[in-house]
Amino acid sequence: MIQTPEPASGIEPPEDAEFRAEVREWLAENLNGQFRELRGLGGPGREHEAFEERLEWDRALAAAGLTCLGWPKEWGGRDATLRQQVIFHEEYAKADAPARVSHLGEELLGPTVLAFGTEEQKQRFLPGIRNVTELWCQGYSEPGAGSDLAAVTTSAQLEGDEWVINGQKVWTSLAHLSDWCFVVARTEKGSTRHHGLSYLLVPMKQPGVEVRPIIQLTGTAEFNEVFFENARTAADLVVGQPGDGWKVAMGTLTFERGISTVGQQIRYARELADLEAVAKENGAIENPVIADRLDKAWVGLRVLRAHVLRTLESGHDGASVDARTAAGQASVTKLLWANWHRDLGELAMDVLGAPGLIADGEGDDLNAWQRMFLFTRADTIYGGSNEVQRNIISERVLGLPREARP
Template identity: 55%
Template sequence: MKLGFSAEDEAFRAECAGWLQMQMAGPFADIRGIPNLCDEIPRRKEWEQQLAADRWSCIGWPAAWGGRDATLAQQVIFAEEYARAGAPNRINHIGVELAGPTILAFGSEAQKAQYLPDIAAGRKIWCQGYSEPGAGSDLANVKTRARMEDGDWVVDGQKVWTSLAHYSDMIFVVARSEEGSKGPKGLSFLLMDMDQPGIEVRPIRQINGEAEFNETFLTEARCPADAMLGAAGDGWKVAMALLAFERGVSTLGQQMQFRNELDAVIAAARTNGKAADPIIRQRIAQAEIGLRLMRYGALRMLSNTDLSDIDGAALTYKIQWATWRRDLGELAMDVLGQEAEIAGSDHYEWGVLPNIYLYSRSDTIYGGTNQIQRNLIAERGLGMPREPRGNS
């Protein structure tokens, strides 16, 4: 495995790092490093549009659709430098990293022309309509239904844990379009406008005080017949390809954010003297080792260009990073001690660390619980048989 970068790649790193640092020290300094995704939404939208104006929004896309035709190495570099500069989490991550690549892979030319320019320009924010109250980590068990009526798909059902739905313009929805179908068969993948009477969004308050997640209710919600991505009944195939994109280049940027968080924990331990505790030092060393192993695993995962082949690295990555960050949150609390109880104060130097602990409680749940991930590893990675229902 080649882990280094060419001279051309390093020149690209200097270019994007310089641009990002200039923006974060200048016109967008006010949103540099803000930890909560729901803070400063208007400014985050302006940031999306600034990225687009200088063609940094979706660099891996084809130039014809607003990208730069960036190589995989360049995409990795940009993701790392983005996090290193303290740039805010992308409010349109779902659109740029998930919806866009999926439309590029499965969409018709007309669909690409309709949807991609608004994503690339930061004009339309997207959210994901996968999980349901009875099908959180089991996507094949969705109950939301779609039927054809007067040239439109009419959708009824409920989605949950819909990140940033209350700020989104569009949603992609996996719905059951074939009456009587079960499991992964009979599902379709629909692209829907959020601004319509048939869609209601109710925010869900989290333990860290944010309301990033939402319940999304669809009642006679509609989208045109040509808003289906892929063929009717192919929704499972499209949805699985999208999840492969989710484990793509952005994982390296995520790890750089983890790097920043671990560095903050180390700085706090040095400041308050906890670094002298041998057990704390050992846990910090274990966190460092885990972070480096994640990087090598992510690079291995990115080396697989066949999106239909979800290999061992991709199967294990979610449970790996979610468990690591949960442990990091607990380490942060033990380093801070009683000081962790005053999270949220604007004048508190380590206020971001309690937020890591609170938010990481959800990391092992959303996107597939650790339990479900273990099932996937056993069945798809190790080829173990599923035990028949009713057996003890």
């Protein structure tokens, strides 16, 4: 029988066991109170589910000191160790707690500001992320620069004490619900590729910013197009130095593929166990091909878990990890989980068989398996497409010749 992976900790030191008990107890108490109905809600392809209620849940976590765990105490964190952060994500996923709405701020922008930002930027933005009073979106991809971030054409010119921004971003998750966007823009005229880019913090609620939802195959619209037409932000809201945007943006991508992927794997394990149960109920498991694919999915999940824990440890045990190795590790992680989840969506449709072709949810809505199948097609694209990840591994890590580019 497929089971959720055991915690990575083994025999835990007393302080870790105490922290695990604290997290487990808080989740058990609060998920059986006013937030009981939020169990399992939200996440990729389902961000529309109980958004306001999940926002309140995130703020309850903040009040309990359970957000931004790895941040320094001076900025509202707990200086939690890597092991403790893993423990939190394990327990959170095992409790089937709702998907967080503040992920982009807490897991991406916050660590980026801590690493590259000024003291004034930390004082201005970190409290709002920590307390979940300001939500963030990510302004990277463009119509002509999907996974090729160095090809961005959105421009920003410094006029007096403000940056004036013009251009378009696309596939911007939750832009319609966000207060701020971290935007990679070209700030040096005539620059090309990764030169002349800057990393700007831009308010979303202003004239000159238009958000247009993109309706997906699932019928939902958590992705958006964002148009900037003479939108403005203060001159000092550039993270790092002007022109250093590529370095800062790559730092953000490293944070994106960090500790939260541990909890992601436990959610995947639950999906796999649920799918096995469906296969037993409808008899699909009697098909040896289906049974073999379920077993291979379990093995693949263990491989993913081992890889993530190993690479996380290599970056936190004092060992020196060069930029090339770090890029390769992050790309392998992305390829592993994206392809695994896409394959699970395809397996789900094969387990369901012909009935899986019929929308049988409420009001002819998609059921959970159909929604997962459709949305997991995007897993191999967002956050860096498969093709780009393979190029990073081949060119930057293995030293193979660069792919021909126009």
